[in-house]
Amino acid sequence: MKPRYRFDILLKHPPRNDMAGDWAGLDRGTGYEFWGLRKYLPGDSWSRIDWKACARSGELHVREFLRDSAYNLLLICDVSRSMHFGNKFGLAKDLTVSLAHAALRSNNPCGLLLFADKVLTWIPPSAAPRQFHRIVNALQQAPAAKNRQTCLAPTLEFVMKRLASCFGVIISDFHTDLGKLKSLMDAADSRFPAHEMVALHVLEDAEYQLTGIDSGLLTLQDMESGQQTALDLSRLDEFNALLRRERERTVRTLAAVGIDSAVLPVGATDIQARVNTLFSRRLAARV
């Protein structure tokens, strides 16, 4: 299975790994380890200007660093029933495979956790050559969730117990109670959290914005709880506004517990750009 997207995984915080400094990355990037100097190019951050070198040479030079490496990337992928609505799980698989490929390509350990109401599959982070195939196989044989619900908090609790530190990417539609994350992520509120989390909010187009129908009556059934509700499509605008508000609430709730997120509709053509932008934006916000 070939990765569909090419991601540049950038951490906001330096990895909390005892051996992080001993593992030099292959690429230049935005790490903490000094790599060298180069001439200033338009667009470079002024904070990177090496004033001493400027004084010596009379030209503007910027410092370059090694890309951070030796982080444990943990892909936390939701396989609950709601993820099987439309092509959400297909996108989630593509994202997972692409992220795993990006991490493993730069010799970083990568693990996989599939969850629904509980942890269903757990592959600990590893940089072994067969890890990519293990991850792809696990995704292709993702177990069907017997329970209807999605529970994220127990999953994160599981991760925190198993891994001392990691960079977790949660790929889910977040149809779960996010209030429980608050107490869980309090520990991550420190300046350099051990568990750095990013959320990729995967949504089907109909879930993002319902279009193409302007009248009629529709009965919706919750794929997880089985609850039914009738919908008057003559009030479609209100429905779409409700979806938007719900999306924004999810983003705010995640941000409140220190999890940055990006909304990824299945039909979007710029998935790669959106994810890379998320990583870049986080990096730019680095203190």
Next chain:
Amino acid sequence: MPGFELQYPLALLLLLLAPLFLMLRRRTRRKLPFPSIIPEMANLRPGFWKRNYNGIFFSLVYTCLVLSLVNPGYSKETVEEFIESKWLFLALDLSGSMKRPVSMFSDQTLGDLALDGISSFIDMRRSDDYIGLVAFSSYAKLLAPLTFDKDLLKAKLDLVRSKNHSRIYRELGAGGGTNASEAVWLSLSAFFSMLPEENRLSVEQIAGMREFLLGEPGALLDIPQKIRNAALGTGMAVILFTDGRIEPTQRAHVHSGALPNLVNIITLMKAVGVRFYIISVGGEVDEAVERAMQPVTGEPAVGRIFVTSRGLDREQIEEVYREIDILETNRNLTRITLQPRWTRHILAFLGFGFMALHLLLRSLPQLRKL
């Protein structure tokens, strides 16, 4: 509602299945799986009518179709007021004795006087009374069947006036006997033949009945069920005018028994309720006939015998007929008819109407189910 009834009441049990069908419809209706239903979506639910019009129409259609199976019915009461129409038969004796002049100074015979009386009686009656004429001597002849055409009746009466010397008059006048029983039986036969189709007797049945009347008085009278069911007799009367002796049967036939016995006929008239009036000029009425005419205790009289002197005049005859006219006064009647009305067709039509309306509503963009 008067006379409400259900043709197949057990079919009402099918209504008990309606909740089951509604539940099945609810369970099997099309649903769009959606990842998450948030509580705020409850505010976007359609109104009661949009949400439930399917169930409402289903219930209406189902109820109408079940009720059309049950087929409720009621009786429509029609009250009709009308004046009774009398059926009267006038039997006139035209034997030789009726040819005698009323007085030595008059050229009018007793028969003519009787005809004048009958003519005035016909004028007295209402226009919708059925009147028939029978003339008799040794045998009886139907002059006119029951009709309300008074001109026809008078024309028939003119036929048997002495001055006209008609063939019927001559034939009847040749006979010397007074065969009253045959005349009364002929009148009754005419009544029987005028009954509605379901109560009308065939010629064989009438002939069979006549056989019973030939016997001695007191013989068991077998009245056909059709006649009993016809509620015959209300407003029917036979008026016999004769100057001869009224006997149960003619002397010549006592032994042969070929004529109906008048006592038996009076018993039959009592049984079926036909009234019988005898105008006897000279008052020669047999004791057995008089006894038969006497009312039995607790029962209405079958009729009356009017006895006049032999030297009667026109006034006397008209007086007798006036009296009979009063006795046979047309009553004001009220007919209450209950017509059964079944509602199956209405309910089935209503059910299919609701179904069509439902389909129409479902096809509207605002109400269609996706």
